Amino acid sequence: MKFTIGWLKEHLDTKLKDNQIIEKLTDVGLEVESFEKVSSDLDNFKVAKIINAEQHPNADKLKVCDVDIGEQNTVKVVCGAPNAKKDLLTVYAGPGSVIPKNNMKLTVSKIRGVTSYGMLCSESELNLSDESDGITELKSNKYSDKVGKNFFKNNTEKVIDLSITPNRPDCLGVRGVARDLAAAGVGKLKNTSNIKIKNSGSQKIKVSITKDKNQGCTVFGSCLIKDVSNKESPKWLKDKIMSLGQKPISAIVDITNYVMLDLNRPLHAYDADKIDNEIIVRNSKKR
Secondary structure, X not given: OEEEHHHXXXXXXXXXXXXXXXXXXXXXXXXEEEEEEOOOHHHHEEEEEXXXXXXXXXXXXXXXXXXXXXXXXXXXXXXXOOOOOOOOEEEEEOOOOEOOOOOXXXXXXXXXXXXXXXXXXXXXXXXXXXXXXXXXXXXXHHHOOOOXXXXXXXXXXXXXXXXXXOOOHHXXXXXXXXXXXXXXOOOEEOOOOOOOOOOOOOOOOEEEXXXXXXXXXXOXXXXXXXXXXXXXXXXXXXXXXXHOOXXXXXXXXXXXXXXXXXXXXXXXOOOHHHOOOEEEEOOOOOO
């Protein structure tokens, strides 16, 4: 079970410091496996220095750059930016990095016969500005001693990872953990506002639960929601998902994951247009 202190405090009014909360979790029998920042895709973007830039042997508008990324050996990067030159401080993204602007994942690739290990990024590709005519130029008085360091600051909160034993399913959601801490005198559990939603339509999709031996599910609640437009999640929701080291997918998927993590209420969204006859609930089977 993972969550941040900030998320916990949305349910728990407490004045205790982070380390005190960690101690209290252990005291109430919720073992803390770790309390640390999770890695981010942005951690792959490093301050770099071009050591040498030569003309590409097979392309007039490309250069082959030897780039210092703070490691023992330099890396070769094929770059088409007109401002790529020796001694320039810039931003390097290695193989496996995901470019913020277009979500493109980088791989080691051959460009006109020369292997390129990553890329040097423009401000536009980093979502810093609309400037795309050349790679990012960093000021030497600010970044000359930061070669190899992360370009983006990791402002994410530290994440608590709890080891939940089988007898404590009530603490598989942030609300449950907050309730347990409040009962132990750590703080006061905040009231939640319950909004009643009127359901004016009927559920036309049939749901049946098979009578298997040792059936794991005995109750299945469902609600048909019409006129839904699935899109990118709002920033607050994406931040929640990313704070746990997970990747946002879409608004519908993200909100079901959020409710599960927040309130310990597992949800799943089905595309009604892709359900031919009914939803059948059964135990899994070996193939």
